[in-house]
Amino acid sequence: MSENILIIGNGITGVTAARHIRKMSGNNIFVISSESEYFFSRTALMYVYMGHEKFEDIKPYENSFWKKNNIELIFDHVTQINTERKQVSLKRGNVINYDKLIIATGSLPNKCGWKGQDLQGVQGLYSLQDLKLLESNTRKIKKAVIVGGGLIGIELSEMLLSRNIEVTMLVRESGYWSNILPEEESQMISRHIRQHHIDLRLSTEAAEFIGDENGRVKSVVTKTGEHIECQFIGLTAGVSPNIDLVKNSGINYNCGILVNEYLETNIKDVYAAGDCAEFQNALPFRKNIEQVWYTGRMQAEALARTVCGNKTEYSPGVWFNSAKFLDIEYQVYGLVNMNIPGEKNLYFENEEGNKSIRIVYTDESVIGFNLMGIRYRQEVCVKWIWEKYSIEKVLENLSEANFDPEFFRQYENDLIKKYNSLNPGKNVSHGKKRKLVHSLFNNSAQSY
Amino acid sequence: MTQNILNIDPPSGNNFTALKKTGLAMFSVGMLFFLISFTSVTEFSPLLFFTLSIVLPSAGALIFFFAQLKSSLPGVKKNGIQFMSATNRGLIGWTTAVFLTGMYILIYWFPELLENLIRIFDPLSFALNGNPSNQWFLYGTLYTIAVLVMGVRMLIHNRHSKYQIIRTLSVMFVQLTLAYLIPMFIQNGFFFSYFWPLKQEYLFPSSYEYLTASGGIGMFMFFWAAVMSFIATPVLTYFYGKRWYCSWVCGCGALAETLGDPYRHNSDKSLTSWKIERWMVHSVLVVIIVITALLWIDNANENFIFGEFVHSANKWYGFFISAMFAGVIGVGFYPLMGSRVWCRFGCPMAAILGILQKYFSRFRITVNGGQCISCGNCSTFCEMGIDVKSYAQRGQNVIRASCVGCGICSEVCPRGVLRLENGPPKDRFELNKEYLR
Ligand SMILES: Cc1cc2nc3c(=O)[nH]c(=O)nc-3n(C[C@H](O)[C@H](O)[C@H](O)COP(=O)(O)OP(=O)(O)OC[C@H]3O[C@@H](n4cnc5c(N)ncnc54)[C@H](O)[C@@H]3O)c2cc1C
Ligand code: SF4
Ligand code: SF4
Numbered sequence: 001m002s003e004n005i006l007i008i009g010n011g012i013t014g015v016t017a018a019r020h021i022r023k024m025s026g027n028n029i030f031v032i033s034s035e036s037e038y039f040f041s042r043t044a045l046m047y048v049y050m051g052h053e054k055f056e057d058i059k060p061y062e063n064s065f066w067k068k069n070n071i072e073l074i075f076d077h078v079t080q081i082n083t084e085r086k087q088v089s090l091k092r093g094n095v096i097n098y099d100k101l102i103i104a105t106g107s108l109p110n111k112c113g114w115k116g117q118d119l120q121g122v123q124g125l126y127s128l129q130d131l132k133l134l135e136s137n138t139r140k141i142k143k144a145v146i147v148g149g150g151l152i153g154i155e156l157s158e159m160l161l162s163r164n165i166e167v168t169m170l171v172r173e174s175g176y177w178s179n180i181l182p183e184e185e186s187q188m189i190s191r192h193i194r195q196h197h198i199d200l201r202l203s204t205e206a207a208e209f210i211g212d213e214n215g216r217v218k219s220v221v222t223k224t225g226e227h228i229e230c231q232f233i234g235l236t237a238g239v240s241p242n243i244d245l246v247k248n249s250g251i252n253y254n255c256g257i258l259v260n261e262y263l264e265t266n267i268k269d270v271y272a273a274g275d276c277a278e279f280q281n282a283l284p285f286r287k288n289i290e291q292v293w294y295t296g297r298m299q300a301e302a303l304a305r306t307v308c309g310n311k312t313e314y315s316p317g318v319w320f321n322s323a324k325f326l327d328i329e330y331q332v333y334g335l336v337n338m339n340i341p342g343e344k345n346l347y348f349e350n351e352e353g354n355k356s357i358r359i360v361y362t363d364e365s366v367i368g369f370n371l372m373g374i375r376y377r378q379e380v381c382v383k384w385i386w387e388k389y390s391i392e393k394v395l396e397n398l399s400e401a402n403f404d405p406e407f408f409r410q411y412e413n414d415l416i417k418k419y420n421s422l423n424p425g426k427n428v429s430h431g432k433k434r435k436l437v438h439s440l441f442n443n444s445a446q447s448y
Numbered sequence: 449m450t451q452n453i454l455n456i457d458p459p460s461g462n463n464f465t466a467l468k469k470t471g472l473a474m475f476s477v478g479m480l481f482f483l484i485s486f487t488s489v490t491e492f493s494p495l496l497f498f499t500l501s502i503v504l505p506s507a508g509a510l511i512f513f514f515a516q517l518k519s520s521l522p523g524v525k526k527n528g529i530q531f532m533s534a535t536n537r538g539l540i541g542w543t544t545a546v547f548l549t550g551m552y553i554l555i556y557w558f559p560e561l562l563e564n565l566i567r568i569f570d571p572l573s574f575a576l577n578g579n580p581s582n583q584w585f586l587y588g589t590l591y592t593i594a595v596l597v598m599g600v601r602m603l604i605h606n607r608h609s610k611y612q613i614i615r616t617l618s619v620m621f622v623q624l625t626l627a628y629l630i631p632m633f634i635q636n637g638f639f640f641s642y643f644w645p646l647k648q649e650y651l652f653p654s655s656y657e658y659l660t661a662s663g664g665i666g667m668f669m670f671f672w673a674a675v676m677s678f679i680a681t682p683v684l685t686y687f688y689g690k691r692w693y694c695s696w697v698c699g700c701g702a703l704a705e706t707l708g709d710p711y712r713h714n715s716d717k718s719l720t721s722w723k724i725e726r727w728m729v730h731s732v733l734v735v736i737i738v739i740t741a742l743l744w745i746d747n748a749n750e751n752f753i754f755g756e757f758v759h760s761a762n763k764w765y766g767f768f769i770s771a772m773f774a775g776v777i778g779v780g781f782y783p784l785m786g787s788r789v790w791c792r793f794g795c796p797m798a799a800i801l802g803i804l805q806k807y808f809s810r811f812r813i814t815v816n817g818g819q820c821i822s823c824g825n826c827s828t829f830c831e832m833g834i835d836v837k838s839y840a841q842r843g844q845n846v847i848r849a850s851c852v853g854c855g856i857c858s859e860v861c862p863r864g865v866l867r868l869e870n871g872p873p874k875d876r877f878e879l880n881k882e883y884l885r
Contacts, residue, residue, distance in 0.1 A: 012822070044823035051528040052860075053713075053828045060822040060841055062719065162527040164459040195521060197458040293821050322819050324862040327523030327608070331819070331864060375864035378817025403816055403867050405858055407610040 004097060005307060006088060007031045008078050008245070009104035013274025013296035015039045015060075017102050018071050020304030027308075029070070030096065032088075034077035036128050038063055043293055045131050046155045050162040081249040083267045100307055103246065103257060103265075103272040104300070107239035107291060114147075116209030121217040122233040125156050134159075141165060141231035145220045147206045148237035149176050151323050154189075156234045157198050158326055168199040168228055170206055170220070176325075182337045184347055185356060185372055189325045192354060196326055209233055239291060241276040254278055256289045261313045263303045271307065273299040285319070285335055292321060318382045328354055333381040334368035336360050343367065346391070346422075348415040357415050361391040374411065375403035395419055395428045457518055465519060471512030478505025482565075490564045498568040502590075506597050513601045522608035524860050526829070534783070535710050541783035549780030551590075556771050559583035577632045588628055591703065595623045598706035605709075611855050611868075615695060619702035627699045638669045641697055643676040645736045646797035648765070651677060652740065653747035682804055688870055689811025690801035691853020698797075700790060703779065704831065705854060708787020712831035712856065715786030721833055725792050725850065732769060733799035739765055769794060788831045792850060802849030810870040811853065813846035815839065820865045826857035840865050847876055 005021055007014045010033035018029050044058035066073050077091040081101070089095050109124025111117050121137050123130060138144070144160050146153050149171030157167045173179060175186035176193060193200045205223045212218045220228045241256035252258045252266040256278030259265055263273045274296035275289075282288035290299075298316045305312040322331045335343075342362045349356040355373035359366060365388035369381045380401040384394050398412040413430060420426050457465065464472075481501035490497040516525075534540040554562050562583055569581035569589060579585075599620040606612035626641035638659075644651035650673040659666035684692045694701045742758040778790025791798050805811060813836070820843075826836035832850045836857045839846045846857075846866070858866040 041822040041824060043821040044825075047823060047825060050526070051531040052526040053824055054530055057824045057828045058822075060824070060837065161459055166459055195456070197456070294818060297818070320817070320819070322863045327521055329862065329864050375816070375867070378819060382817070403814075403864060405609065405611040405855060405867060406869070407614055409610070 003027045003099035005029050005100050005102065006096060006098035007102040007104060008088070009033060009106055009274070009276075010036070010039045010073065011042060011104060011106050011274060011296065012039075012293050013104035013106075013300045014102065016297045016300035017104065017273065017304050017307070019069070020301055021307055022069050022071055024304065024308040024310075028072070030072045030074055030098075032074040032076060032078055032090070034075070034091070037073065037075045038066070040128065042126075045125070045128070046159050049131060049134065049159045078245060081245060081251070081270075083250050083270060086269070099269065101270045102303065102307070103251075103270070103276060104274045104296070105242040105245060105276045107275040108242045109235060110238045110240055111235060112237055114206060114208055116211060116217065117235065119209055119211040119217040119233075120215050121231060122209055122235065124235045125152055126239060138163065138165060138232055143230045144168070144232040144234060145170060145206075145228055145230040146234040146236055147220070148235065149173065150236060150238060151177070152239075153234070153236035154193070154325050156236055157193070158196075160232075160234075161196060161198065165232075166197075166199070168201065168230070169193065170204045170222065171200065171202050172205050174203050176200065176202070180337065182345070182347075182358060182370065184349060185330075185358070185370060188349070188353060188356065188372060189328065192326055192328055239275070241278065241289060243276060246272075262306050262311060263299060263314060264306075271303055273303050283314075283316070285338060286316075294320065318385050320378060320382070328373045329371075329375065331371045331376055331378075332369065333376070333378065334360070334366075334385045336368040336370040338368075340367060344391075346415065346419055348411060348418050350411060350414075355411065357411060359391065359394065359415075361394075365389060366391055366394045369401075376401045377403045391419075392426070392428050396430065399430065456521055465515055467515035467518070468512055471508045471510070471515060474508025474511065475505045476508075478502075478508055481505075485565050485568055486562070488564050490568050494568040495571045498571060501568065502593065506593055509597050510600055513604050516604055524862075525605045526860065529710070529713060535713075537714060537784055541711075545780055545783045548782065549776055552776040552780055555583050555587050556775060562586065576629070588632075591699075592623055592628045594707045595699075595702045596620055596706075598709065599702075602706050602709055606859065609855075609859050612859060615855065616705065618696045619698075619705055622697050623699055623702040627702075634665070639699075640672065641699060643673060643681070643797065645677075645733065645740070645800065646698070646700075646795060647673075648736050648740065648770070648796070652743050652762075654743075681801065682808065685801055685804040685811075686809050689809050689851070689853050689868075690798070690805045691811070691851075691855075691868070693801060694791065694798060694852035695854045700774065700778070700795070701852065704782075704787040704791060707779075708782050708831065711782045712787050713828050714784060715788060715792070715831050715833035717827050717830070717833050717835045719835075722835075725833070728793045729795065729799045729802070729850075732773075732794050733796040735765065736769075736796045786831050786833065788833075788852070791852065792832055798850070798852075805851070806847060806849040808873075810873055810876075811847075812869065812871070812876045813839075813851065813858065814867045814869050814871075815843050815845055816863075816865045816867070818843060819863045821863055823862060825860040825862065826866060829856050829860050831856070836866070845876060 005027045007018055007030065010031045014031055018031050021027060021029055038059055039061065041058045041060055044053065047053045048055050048058060078088050079091050080089040086099065087095050087097050107126065109126045116122065123133055123137060125134060138160065143166045146157050146167060146169045149169060153169060157169055160167050175183065176190045178186040181189065190200055207221045207223045209217050210219045210221060217230065217233055219230060220233060222228065243253050243257055246253050246257055250267060251270060257265060257272035257276055258280055259272050259277045260280055263271050263277065265272055275291045277299065279288040295316060299314050302312045302314040318334050320333045324330065336358065340362065343360055345358055345360055347356065347358045357374060358370040360368035366384055369376060395416050398415065399410065402410055402412060404410065416428055416430060419428055478501060481497065481504065485497050485501045529535050534544065566581050566583060566586050569586050572589065573579055573581035573585050599616050602616045603613055622641050627639055631637040631639050639647065649655050656670055659670045695705055739758060739762050743762065746758050773794045774790045778794065781789050820837065820840040822837055822841045824837050826840060830836050831854065832852055834846070834848050834851060836846055853868055855868050858868055
């Protein structure tokens with residue numbers, strides 16, 4: 001018997017769930033979204049604004065994909081969920097019945113109640129509509145202020161720079177993204193931001209935004225009373241789960257929609273996943289609301305199995321994430337900057353101060369990798385963390401992890417030298433012979 | 449810590465600095481002189497007009513590229529490429545396409561209209577090989593200048609990537625020496641960097657006779673051509689993929705990777721174009737294999753069996769495939785269909801290398817776990833029109849016959865997902881089952 005599976009939200013979470021359910025079953029699948037007709041990559045919105053790609057290019061699948069895979073797309077807004085009758089109502093008036101409902105409504109940008117936050121020229125960046133607004137808000141302007149220093153903040157700054165707009169960035173913390181990045185990396189990125197002539201103001205908070213006679217923003221006042229003139233303000237102080245829809249539906253929520261480890265809500269046959277979901281019990285060392293692309297995708301994979309009758313817990317394994325800060329790529333695997341009792345850090349930074357390798361370890365084993373401007377292999381790092389390799393065993397094999405393009409300068413030996421010099425009496429060495437074979441035949445793909 | 453080794457200008461609302469304006473002005477004036485050089489005023493002083501219409505625009509372009517060192521830090525440089533008329537199939541793009549196509553048509557079929565332009569190359573031609581210039585000298589020189597000047601642009605744009613630097617230097621060097629200077633000095637203008645079936649005639653019986661008649665060196669050339677086609681090609685492709693040729697050595701590749709680089713995103717990525725590509729490129733391969741085989745059979749039988757038929761088939765191939773397709777469309781359509789139209793849809797050498805790469809090679813583009821965010825940069829900037837992200841987002845290694853190994857997908861990926869590498873063929877096709885399906 002085929003069931004009606006209804007998915008609200010066509011982001012990475014909703015779409016991944018739909019694709020996997022399709023692979024495993026012949027159910028009727030409906031995916032509803034009011035943002036865009038077809039799935040697009042939210043993470044790539046910046047490249048459209050910067051002129052690297054056309055909007056068409058950031059759609060992960062060709063338009064014909066959905067019909068071919070018999071996934072029905074509905075371009076409409078869900079206004080209400082009725083869990084008793086198992087129905088949702090759409091803005092255009094239709095009502096659809098479901099057997100199982102997946103809520104994957106994503107996030108909304110935070111607005112922290114600043115005075116003047118609704119002025120013209122003040123906005124966040126999350127949706128496609130935000131991007132269109134940004135186009136018109138930034139046309140022919142000279143100066144912008146970004147409030148908030150996270151990942152979206154730096155992306156928005158890069159976007160504005162690409163249009164030759166001067167950018168000032170207000171960051172509450174004393175270093176860029178210093179709640180996530182370790183001290184040295186945070187400083188590296190702060191330096192890099194300034195090299196790009198972004199006026200980075202650390203330990204600075206916005207107090208209010210001032211408009212002109214037309215209701216258009218003209219300046220920001222900081223908490224220390226300083227006025228900064230600008231024609232645009234980007235609000236990038238984080239995002240929060242989009243839970244408007246569940247507020248009167250009987251589905252439990254806190255900050256996000258509350259779910260257990262199977263992504264089930266308190267109501268039978270109603271599930272939530274991705275940015276909008278909040279775990280009642282967070283997994284060890286993880287947040288109870290995970291707002292990244294990868295976790296949305298992994299949650300959806302587990303959920304698809306559960307929905308198809310093979311009840312599967314969400315168990316994402318070793319944490320990983322990646323980003324790019326202007327020209328510096330960032331990858332993280334495992335536990336970094338978490339102040340684990342007994343943790344030690346081995347850190348190497350190149351002379352130019354724009355590449356680094358950090359390995360976090362305890363007396364027993366390696367627990368985390370943090371890379372700046374250098375690419376490492378996920379499989380290898382995760383395996384080493386999972387199988388509890390000791391720091392020395394990892395160092396001996398470190399070149400296996402390097403994923404930089406051929407001919408790039410490799411820094412693994414420098415890191416090992418540093419380890420030896422910090423630990424007198426130790427003499428870890430790179431498997432030299434192997435490295436020769438390695439570089440001759442470039443056998444890296446073989447080594448694990 | 450050294451913090452400010454790299455200094456760039458602050459944003460100023462206008463990214464045209466004085467230096468860039470100077471470069472652009474020199475380039476524009478130079479191009480104007482290039483057009484003027486079609487007229488007989490060049491008789492006044494060929495050297496002067498060579499300087500004004502060739503040296504001046506080249507220098508202008510170089511100044512423009514060097515000015516970018518001051519306006520941006522090392523890193524991926526694609527800002528605005530979809531907005532600029534020159535690169536988004538706008539008016540300037542179309543004008544460029546018409547200009548390039550026109551030049552090819554004139555050089556191939558109406559060289560008499562180029563007479564005045566050809567004459568300004570006389571001083572250079574005499575200096576290099578003691579002969580007056582002709583349309584092929586003009587063509588070779590412009591081609592080489594384009595590769596060198598736009599090669600410098602490529603080097604500056606990719607100065608953060610050693611792979612791109614070395615690869616670009618390689619195509620620039622091969623073009624300048626093996627494909628330009630050396631053929632000029634040796635009799636019969638042999639190119640050591642082109643092989644059958646791209647240079648189909650190198651393994652024709654007529655070449656065999658012609659080359660071997662010229663003694664030892666000719667023998668060596670024929671031997672070289674045969675060894676490169678039948679032994680070096682499969683062996684090198686086994687170890688390194690088709691990139692050893694297509695994006696490191698080949699002259700068509702050299703132009704595509706330099707002059708063609710600003711247009712690479714214009715290649716079509718659809719499944720339909722992939723289908724058309726496979727049909728076309730393999731058909732051309734079959735045709736040229738058949739023609740070559742028939743010519744040899746015919747040769748052995750003293751024109752007995754097929755008579756004039758193969759020879760006229762060969763002529764038609766030369767006209768439609770080698771001239772129209774490889775030249776006029778292949779290069780002329782850069783601004784409209786991306787830099788590898790010929791390489792994707794027509795080149796029989798690419799077809800052979802592709803088959804080898806797909807089934808008998810250690811080369812693949814490895815996908816790094818589950819790191820892909822489906823941003824689409826890799827696909828957008830793949831000049832061969834490969835939808836790289838469709839592999840990356842499934843955690844599947846990219847193994848495609850057409851991939852020329854330019855490495856740009858890996859470079860533009862903002863999450864470090866892709867790496868060109870050579871490894872044992874055994875598990876090339878593996879999916880990263882752990883992370884993605
Ligand atoms: C600019 C930007 C850059 C980012 N970069 C990265 C990155 O580099 N790496 C990373 O890991 N993460 C990144 N993220 C975060 C990542 O994009 C999100 O975690 C992810 O997209 C969440 O996916 P989702 O499917 O859960 O929700 P969403 O993608 O938000 O999808 C939810 C969809 O549901 C729709 N919807 C909501 N309510 C309704 C309704 N009532 N009716 C109909 N439709 C509705 C919404 O319009 C939306 O289309 C970025 C986010 C932004 C904004
Ligand atoms: S797949 Fe990558 S390396 Fe291959 S041709 Fe395309 S861009 Fe170049
Ligand atoms: S560029 Fe990288 S992250 Fe973007 S789609 Fe391609 S592989 Fe994925």
